[in-house]
Amino acid sequence: MEKLKILLADDDELTRFSLEKELVKRNYEVSTAENGREAVMCYSQGNTDLLLLDYTMPVMDGLEALCEIKKINKEAVVIMLTANNDAETAVKALKAGAHDYIVKPFSIDKLLGSIKNIIKQPPAGLPAGVVYRSEQMAGVMRLVSQIVVGMDIPVVLIQGETGTGKNLVAGAIHNGSERRQLPFVEINCGALPDHLLESELFGHEKGAFTDARAQKKGLFEIADGGTVFLDEIGEIKMDLQIKLLRLIEEKKFRRLGGTVDISVDVNIIAATNKNLSEAVRKKEFREDLYYRLNVIPITVPPLRERKEDIMPLSRHFMDIFNKKFNRNLQDIPGEVLKILLEHDWPGNIRELRNIIEKGVLLSAGPSFEINILxxxxxxxxxxxxxxxxxxxxxxxxxxxxxxxxxxxxxxxxxxxxxxxxxxxxxxxxxxxxxxxxxxxxxxxxxxxxxx
Ligand SMILES: Nc1ncnc2c1ncn2[C@@H]1O[C@H](COP(=O)(O)OP(=O)(O)OP(=O)(O)O)[C@@H](O)[C@H]1O
Ligand SMILES: [Mg+2]
Incomplete structure (x- = not known):
């Protein structure tokens, strides 16, 4: 395998010497620079996979160098080394596009951990509209891509707090599957009263109940061949749960008031922000259905556990709302980003999206105004x-x-x-x-x- 090429910029000779030695020992290829300007020059010659930039350097400091390097290559992978252990510095570095920062003095293991973590991360990307940089979301998306390689998506259960992106992930599964040309039918099980939900899902025969003036196909029939997305599955009442279990196990059901079995071939993706195992314990959700759904569980982590995603998501939403409202918000200043990084996001990505939308609409200039938060x-x-x-x-x-x-x-x-x-x-x-x-x-x- 090719060696990973690291460019190390630090004005301190001893640091350069000892870090280079340690990294070379571990089979990395290392070149060095004594200040920011040298680092930019070296970088511009190509041949660097990862940069270690000291924060405080003469001639051109690490932050300036980082900005110059990002002009050359937006995707440049940079770890900032800093002697100040304060949030301010970290925020500046991350905002300028550093992937990580490490406070000096650090152990070589800490640095190696950070390097390994970064190089296995995919670049912040947008597969199927899902933006992420964190290892946690990368894990979720890896699982999604494993699921969709097969012709048949087995039943998938997506769990996660409100606003974490469960609907988006469900769409990504369907769109990545070979059924993407076939229907993707979505229903919010919490939004309808029980009897209506049953007739929506399974359809009814003429005369099955007072208002059933004609026969009606349910969503499972409509989606035949495709995917049914059952959102808020935790809200389904017990008797409907039995019908659903039969559908999953036998791929058969009866319309309301019907006497014949109808066979369908649908993939089922279910989502909930409830703790289903807890609901099972409280006897509000059938245990057998839970286990049947939970064959491939996907948990979308809350935003507070993957704060690396805040910056790329903010950029993404700025783009969206700039276009939508014909505005030109370009920058999230460090003081605002600091607050965004410290917040614990009970409403998750939806909450962030709303804040950025407000920022785009209300900021007078190209910079996010802090008083809009x-x-x-x-x-x-x-x-x-x-x-x-x-x-x-x-x-x-x-x-x-x-x-x-x-x-x-x-x-x-x-x-x-x-x-x-x-x-x-x-x-x-x-x-x-x-x-x-x-x-x-x-x-x-x-x-x-x-x-
Ligand atoms: N990783 C992401 N990249 C881009 N947009 C995202 C991402 N995650 C969530 N969003 C956006 O955030 C909003 C909320 O996401 P979504 O509706 O999928 O959340 P949810 O988990 O289904 O929430 P709820 O539990 O309330 O139904 C949507 O506008 C969605 O497009
Ligand atoms: Mg949802």
Whole structure:
């Protein structure tokens, strides 16, 4: 196998010497540079698979070099080595396109781990509309591609929190399969009352119930040959679960009011944000159906566990909404990205998508304006923990501090709506404004920088 070519830029001779030795020992091919400018020159000659860039260097520092290198090749793979262990530096590096950063001093094992992790990652890509850079999502997509190589997709169960991309993954499975030309029929099992859901899925004969004036085909018949996507499968009631189990096992069912079996050949993808094994334990979901569905489980991880995806996803959504609204938002400044990286994303990708949409619509220039972020994210960013309102006393907090914190919390919870914040605090709007003035909270930028 060809050796991986690493370009190492560090102004410290001893670091260059010892790192090169360690890397060569492990069968990497290493070239070195003494500063950023040299690194850019070396890189531009081609022949580099991965760059290790020291952050602080004379002539041209690591960050500048990184930007220059990204101009040459957007996909350049870079690990930043830094002596400052602060979020600021990390954010700058990641924002400029570094794949990882390592704080000095580090062990060689730590560096090797990072290198291995990066080179097995696919570049942030967009197979079937699914954007990701994280190893976790790469794992999900590997599983998807394994599933779709076969002619027949077995039953697949996709689990994950709301907004993690379950629908998208279901679509990717169908579109990657040989059935992609055949119907993909989607139904939200939580959106219909039980009897309607049954007739939607299985169809009915004329006269099966009062409103059944004509015979109707169900989705399983309509999708014959293709895929049925049963979203929110956890909402299906017990008696319908039995019918579904039979369909999966025997590929047969009867229409409502029907007396003959109908055979269909459909692939079934089910999704849920419920914990199904928990539902089984509570006897709300049939155990046999659960095991039948759970042959190939796919779990889409929450965004907070794959924060590397935040940047590529943000870019993706900026592109989408720039086109849609004919805007030109190009940049997410470091201070905004820092908040995005620190947030824990209960609404996952959907929440990020909404924030970027708002940013595209409301930013005046090409740069994402920080005051567009929802108040809740800003509060979290200034280290103010959410507590039952009103905030509890902690030792050492002055009255002024408490007042300020309560204002911040109320403004955050009300998304900056002053009337609502005033009501929450049980004071008049003028009183609120007086106090906001006192604490310099009018410009929401100061809300963010407050600590
Ligand atoms: N990896 C991704 N790349 C691009 N867009 C994504 C990705 N994941 C999710 N999205 C987008 O985020 C939004 C939410 O995704 P989706 O509807 O698939 O989530 P879900 O898990 O089905 O949510 P719910 O449980 O609420 O049904 C959609 O607009 C989807 O296109
Ligand atoms: Mg969904």
């Amino acid at each position: 929802p108040g809740e994210l800003m509060l979290r960013a200034c280290g103010f923990k959410k507590e039952p309102f009103p905030g509890s006393l902690s030792s050492g907090s002055s009255l002024d501090e408490m007042e300020r914190n309560m204002l911040l919390q109320a403004l955050g919870d009300s998304n900056g709506n002053q009337s609502r914040a005033a009501r929450m605090l049980n004071i008049g709007r003028d009183a609120l404004r007086r106090r906001m003035k006192k604490h310099d909270l009018f410009d929401s930028r100061s809300v963010v920088s407050a600590n």
